[in-house]
Amino acid sequence: MFFTNSVKIGKEVIEDLFFFPESQMLDCNQYLINNRENDEIILFDAGNGKSLKALFEGMNNIGLDYKKITKVYITHEHVDHVLGLYELLDVMKNNPPEIFAYEKTAKILQEGNESEIIPRDLGISSSMLGIEIRPIKVVNIKENDQFRLNSEFTFKIFYTPGHSLGSIIYYEINKKILIPGDLVFAGGSFGRYDFPGGSLTKLQDSIEFTNKLDVEYLLPGHMNISDNGNEQIEYSNKMVHSIRDYF
Numbered sequence: 001m002f003f004t005n006s007v008k009i010g011k012e013v014i015e016d017l018f019f020f021p022e023s024q025m026l027d028c029n030q031y032l033i034n035n036r037e038n039d040e041i042i043l044f045d046a047g048n049g050k051s052l053k054a055l056f057e058g059m060n061n062i063g064l065d066y067k068k069i070t071k072v073y074i075t076h077e078h079v080d081h082v083l084g085l086y087e088l089l090d091v092m093k094n095n096p097p098e099i100f101a102y103e104k105t106a107k108i109l110q111e112g113n114e115s116e117i118i119p120r121d122l123g124i125s126s127s128m129l130g131i132e133i134r135p136i137k138v139v140n141i142k143e144n145d146q147f148r149l150n151s152e153f154t155f156k157i158f159y160t161p162g163h164s165l166g167s168i169i170y171y172e173i174n175k176k177i178l179i180p181g182d183l184v185f186a187g188g189s190f191g192r193y194d195f196p197g198g199s200l201t202k203l204q205d206s207i208e209f210t211n212k213l214d215v216e217y218l219l220p221g222h223m224n225i226s227d228n229g230n231e232q233i234e235y236s237n238k239m240v241h242s243i244r245d246y247f
């Protein structure tokens, strides 16, 4: 069983956009937007499921009600980003949020394809985690799709494979916010490319592409966030291109 903190401490990045850092074991950073214009909450990535209660507690502490979550946007298909979906759908079964993911990730989630969600190298299974992976309803989003949440937030979606086959990034065009999942992290680091579906050259190309976006707030799937996005992504781009794949 995982140990999780009883509460995730939320931090306001900018008005209405909150950062909830990952818990210690196989979890991911989560972001949410309090869409006051529609009285709803939009969540990015679902975490490992074990940390969901800690997220709800943390939301409660800053006056946000998890029952208002209407949409969940997933960055990619990996266990630490999606397992929370099953818990969330159970808890909210009377009023379930819509789940959004890119084609390949959407298909994996629609089929409940455990071997794609939990890479074998991790040496764990969903039963060890106490969560049952099952087929769920997912809205399929496409490359270059754009969605407007309200007058403040409009996101564009770009397909950025390399870390996994279903990896996308969410780019907010007004405030220059990037939610890149596990593509790039702060401090020159970047996503692993050795899981099934991973590719170093695709990762390099995807980071090269991302480096052309104008990014102020970098909100990655793990570790710290940054308000110095362009510089961080450029650093990661330099680092990832310094690797040669010998395999």
Ligand SMILES: [Zn+2]
Pocket: 076, 078, 163, 164, 182
């Ligand atoms: Zn991942």
